[in-house]
Amino acid sequence: MSKKMNILMFSGDFDKALAALVLANSARELEVEVTMFFAFWGLFLVRDPEKVTSDDKTAYEKMFGMMTPKGPEELPLSRMNMAGLGKQMLLDMMEDDKTPSLTDFLNGARKKGVKFYGCKLSVDVMGFKEDELIPEVKIITAKEYLGDALASDMQLFI
Amino acid sequence: MSKKMNILMFSGDFDKALAALVLANSARELEVEVTMFFAFWGLFLVRDPEKVTSDDKTAYEKMFGMMTPKGPEELPLSRMNMAGLGKQMLLDMMEDDKTPSLTDFLNGARKKGVKFYGCKLSVDVMGFKEDELIPEVKIITAKEYLGDALASDMQLFI
Amino acid sequence: MSKKMNILMFSGDFDKALAALVLANSARELEVEVTMFFAFWGLFLVRDPEKVTSDDKTAYEKMFGMMTPKGPEELPLSRMNMAGLGKQMLLDMMEDDKTPSLTDFLNGARKKGVKFYGCKLSVDVMGFKEDELIPEVKIITAKEYLGDALASDMQLFI
Numbered sequence: 001m002s003k004k005m006n007i008l009m010f011s012g013d014f015d016k017a018l019a020a021l022v023l024a025n026s027a028r029e030l031e032v033e034v035t036m037f038f039a040f041w042g043l044f045l046v047r048d049p050e051k052v053t054s055d056d057k058t059a060y061e062k063m064f065g066m067m068t069p070k071g072p073e074e075l076p077l078s079r080m081n082m083a084g085l086g087k088q089m090l091l092d093m094m095e096d097d098k099t100p101s102l103t104d105f106l107n108g109a110r111k112k113g114v115k116f117y118g119c120k121l122s123v124d125v126m127g128f129k130e131d132e133l134i135p136e137v138k139i140i141t142a143k144e145y146l147g148d149a150l151a152s153d154m155q156l157f158i
Numbered sequence: 159m160s161k162k163m164n165i166l167m168f169s170g171d172f173d174k175a176l177a178a179l180v181l182a183n184s185a186r187e188l189e190v191e192v193t194m195f196f197a198f199w200g201l202f203l204v205r206d207p208e209k210v211t212s213d214d215k216t217a218y219e220k221m222f223g224m225m226t227p228k229g230p231e232e233l234p235l236s237r238m239n240m241a242g243l244g245k246q247m248l249l250d251m252m253e254d255d256k257t258p259s260l261t262d263f264l265n266g267a268r269k270k271g272v273k274f275y276g277c278k279l280s281v282d283v284m285g286f287k288e289d290e291l292i293p294e295v296k297i298i299t300a301k302e303y304l305g306d307a308l309a310s311d312m313q314l315f316i
Numbered sequence: 317m318s319k320k321m322n323i324l325m326f327s328g329d330f331d332k333a334l335a336a337l338v339l340a341n342s343a344r345e346l347e348v349e350v351t352m353f354f355a356f357w358g359l360f361l362v363r364d365p366e367k368v369t370s371d372d373k374t375a376y377e378k379m380f381g382m383m384t385p386k387g388p389e390e391l392p393l394s395r396m397n398m399a400g401l402g403k404q405m406l407l408d409m410m411e412d413d414k415t416p417s418l419t420d421f422l423n424g425a426r427k428k429g430v431k432f433y434g435c436k437l438s439v440d441v442m443g444f445k446e447d448e449l450i451p452e453v454k455i456i457t458a459k460e461y462l463g464d465a466l467a468s469d470m471q472l473f474i
Contacts, residue, residue, distance in 0.1 A: 003466045008314070010177055012237070015356055019326055022437060026458040032466065040173055041237060060251050068238075079328070079357060080384075090441070093376050097440050121180060124255050125248070142184040150161045150190065150311050153466050156324070156473040157314040166472070168335055170395070198331055199395060218409050226396075279338060282413050283406070300342040308319045308348065308469050315472040 004033040006152040008145070012041025012069060013078035014087060014102060020158045021105035028112035035152070036109070037145045038137065039119035042158075043126065044069040045106070046116060046133050053132055061127025072102040110136050117145065162191040164310040166303070170199025170227060171236035172245060172260060178316045179263035186270035193310070194267070195303045196295065197277035200316075201284065202227040203264070204274060204291050211290055219285025230260040268294050275303065320349040322468040324461070328357030328385060329394035330403060330418060336474045337421035344428035351468070352425070353461045354453065355435035358474075359442065360385040361422070362432060362449050369448055377443025388418040426452050433461065 005027050007020050024034045038046050049071040054062045069075050080086035094101070100108070110116075116136040123130070123139055130139055149155045163185050165178050182192045196204050207229040212220045227233050238244035252259070258266070268274075274294040281288070281297055288297055307313045321343050323336050340350045354362050365387040370378045385391050396402035410417070416424070426432075432452040439446070439455055446455055465471045 005462075005466070008177075010174070010316075016326070019324075019355060022458050023462065027462055030459055030462060032462065039177060058251075058254055060247060060254070064247065064251065089376060089380065093374075093380065093441050093443070096374055096376070099437065099441055121257065125251050125257055127251070142180050143188055146163070146181065146185055146188060146190065150163070152312070154468070154471045155312045155314060156471060157316050158326075158473050166335075168332070168474075197335060216409075216412060218405060218412070222405065222409065279415065283409050283415055285409070300338050301346055304321070304339065304343055304346060304348065308321070310470070313470045313472060315474050 002031060002033060004035070004152040006035045006037070006149040006155045008149070008155070008157045009036055009038045009042035009045065010040050011078065011158055012044040012075055014072075014075035015077050015090070016158050017045045017072060017075055018102055018105065020156075021102065021109055023156075024109045024114045025105055025112060028109070028114060034109075034114040035117065035148050036114055037117045037119065037140075037148070039122045043118060043122055043128060043133070044075060045072055046118065046137050047071050047128070048132060048134050049074075051132050053129060056129070057127045064126060065128070065132075072106050075102070110134070119145070160189060160191060162193070162310040164193045164195070164307040164313045166307070166313070166315045167194055167196045167200035167203065168198050169236065169316055170202040170233055172230075172233035173235050173248070174316050175203045175230065175233055176260055176263065178314075179260065179267055181314075182267045182272045183263055183270060186267070186272060192267075192272045193275065193306050194272055195275045195277065195298075195306070197280045201276060201280055201286060201291070202233060203230055204276065204295050205229050205286070206290060206292050207232075209290050211287060214287070215285045222284060223286070223290075230264050233260070268292070277303070318347060318349060320351075320468040322351045322353070322465040322471045324465070324471070324473045325352055325354045325358035325361065326356050327394065327474055328360040328391055330388075330391035331393050331406070332474050333361045333388060333391055334418055334421065336472075337418065337425055339472075340425045340430045341421055341428060344425070344430060350425075350430040351433065351464050352430055353433045353435060353456070353464075355438045359434060359438055359444060359449070360391060361388055362434065362453050363387050363444070364448060364450050365390075367448050369445060372445070373443045380442060381444070381448075388422050391418070426450070435461070
């Protein structure tokens with residue numbers, strides 16, 4: 001019987017997104033089913049930088065959309081970010097080791113059939129529109145997330 | 159057979175508390191049993207702002223009790239708090255969408271029968287007294303938490 | 317049948333390391349099998365402060381190794397660290413309550429047979445050598461971690 005992993009991606013940090021996506025890609029290579037549920041800051045990772053809109057948003061939602069990271073490359077580190085210096089250092093160290101980029105891991109997860117969901121409450125509050133996110137993301141409620149998570153063999157809150 | 163979710167609430171951030179309580183409320187509506195175990199900074203969420211005491215505390219414990227958030231409304235954001243400005247923006251955005259407040263979600267969880275536990279080691283170190291916390295909170299050890307968590311269908315560390 | 321807990325230790329914070337090690341020690345006392353997988357900042361906890369080397373490292377890796385915490389006692393708090401002041405306050409409060417130190421909990425976990433693993437991708441990127449870590453740590457891949465985690469009764473991402 002095949003196994004199932006569910007990740008609730010709450011954080012919008014580069015390093016935590018990298019950890020989550022390394023796990024998601026590795027799990028798919030082991031033929032484990034993978035669900036990622038993006039909530040709050042985690043939604044930044046699945047924003048499509050080419051599709052930022054201001055239509056049908058309140059003033060706050062427009063400002064929030066502009067101030068916050070758009071897609072994987074703009075995410076800061078959870079610590080030692082040092083106004084981007086620490087992040088650049090980590091990126092250089094990753095390149096030295098020929099580690100794929102965060103975008104590569106995100107695209108790998110998309111190609112390998114990871115299921116992507118966005119949290120309805122979060123997109124409503126933050127004012128994100130479904131078509132501002134990468135097309136794989138389907139918006140679901142916390143209850144739908146719970147149904148999937150409770151049927152999984154492991155659940156992580158990242 | 160009914161399912162069971164266990165949340166270890168370690169963080170004392172407004173946004174993470176909101177995520178945890180949205181999950182707890184949603185799970186109860188699905189008739190899932192829910193345990194929340196508050197440890198470290200997570201205890202701030204279940205402090206009763208009306209019942210802060212200095213009795214029988216060391217100087218450090220008194221200072222610590224005064225410096226730290228008392229109950230849900232005083233919790234800061236985990237990021238973009240910006241001395242309260244970012245949090246106010248989020249509160250306004252929640253109100254625009256008619257999202258219930260963090261206090262509403264906490265009270266919902268209390269009414270819906272979520273089980274609340276506090277970590278004995280944490281309350282001892284921080285000097286909190288059981289009667290400074292909301293009455294639903296029962297103090298238990300890490301071992302008692304583990305017994306409950308290992309018997310659950312999902313466990314999250316938030 | 318014996319139970320099994322798996323902790324992915326991602327964070328390099330003193331307070332989160334304390335939480336993880338309290339759980340690991342308590343679980344072992346209940347005869348629960350425990351695996352800890354150290355990734356990213358979590359690796360700081362299992363660095364041996366006596367064995368920092370510069371051999372066979374790039375300039376960045378040397379700098380990174382020097383700038384970052386070496387072992388349990390150098391870890392900062394995840395919040396209220398206040399340049400070490402908040403951490404000192406917490407250490408004093410722990411001592412007042414005769415709580416063992418973080419090093420005690422780490423040594424307890426080592427003696428009680430907690431299994432320690434380090435993340436291969438993380439040590440490669442950060443330039444840590446296996447012999448800079450405490451001897452219990454074995455380097456494994458994300459896939460090997462997943463195999464262990466999926467066979468466990470509970471998994472936490474800390």
